[in-house]
Amino acid sequence: MTLFDLIAFDADDTLWHNERLYNQTQTGLADLLARYGVSKKSVDEHLLQVESRNIRVFGYGIKSFTLSMIQTAVELTEGRISGQDVLAILDLAKTQLDAPVELLEHVTETVSRLAPRHRLMVITKGELQDQENKMARSGLGEFFRDIEVVSDKTRESSLRSDILPILELGGYAVYVPYQMTWLHEAAEAPASGTPRFYQLEHLSQLPGLLGQLEAQG
């Protein structure tokens, strides 16, 4: 018997690094466009604008990001980008999709401690096939029973989409801040003292927190 039958984890930047792969890809785009006299700052600014405009129609994820990179490249070079460089942008995306899955610190130890006592699942945005591929390559597949992809059509932040609905449903929510946050997702955490909301510095503190809550519950 446990207070927590089911523990659902976010995946990107909770179990494995994700945002820094996007940053690497974006740096690759900036390096490529530098040869056309376009500054890194222009690339970052224009890409963010294009993504914001495209997100309604293309949604989230690396493929959407790649389409926005291509649009950005054409617009910032005023159509001068070569066909070979368009292919090079597609290759940046393929490289990112094939990149090794790098786990965050403490993930393996924490997940393997929790798996025998709780049913673990992933609830994530993004694309199912991509997330399943990452789970398979992460080495964590044996610990997780399901992956569920949920949509986010409102551009609400990760905090708003991951934390607040769980609290509203009467569930417990634990937030472990990541070192980088995508600009579209920046938001304030709930105030400390919010019922059933906890913020931890490291994922390794999770089994201890659950033990405490179960002792009280």
Place this chain on the structure above:
Amino acid sequence: MTLFDLIAFDADDTLWHNERLYNQTQTGLADLLARYGVSKKSVDEHLLQVESRNIRVFGYGIKSFTLSMIQTAVELTEGRISGQDVLAILDLAKTQLDAPVELLEHVTETVSRLAPRHRLMVITKGELQDQENKMARSGLGEFFRDIEVVSDKTRESSLRSDILPILELGGYAVYVPYQMTWLHEAAEAPASGTPRFYQLEHLSQLPGLLGQLEAQG
């Protein structure tokens, strides 16, 4: 009380037209590349090859298709495609994603007849956000309780992925052939006489079939 508590529908080319939108988009690409002296036949053949190679890394759906269209355009023009025409390919994709959802014949009458007695859901490949958008725009939203996206990482056909697993689980499967089938998905239907497998010419025959099965069951 009913034998069928839950009826799950495929969505694309079962509830609404999909393949013909891809065909229109592909025709748009061919029109564009004709100005570079590339034939429609070359476009069709090369795009199919590129898609087949990219599907492992990019998966299914319109965004993957668009990335493959761009790659095809660069390769077939040997890099001569202009930046403006790359943007025109992105616009073809945006037009497809914003195209009106056109229901197949008999869908509204069939679904509205079944909804009061059965729980209806959609199980589909593709992307959740895109499918949710289409459901919202289709006018069928009130009849369906859930949309579930499943992955297809093995490039197996629609028949194999939609029909056979359901039969293996002991469920009933009904196949209503669509007028066009994507070349990646062509496959043989199970033999007639396969237990719990039925093939119908029109979706409107479904309530009758269910009535018959319930009278027997």
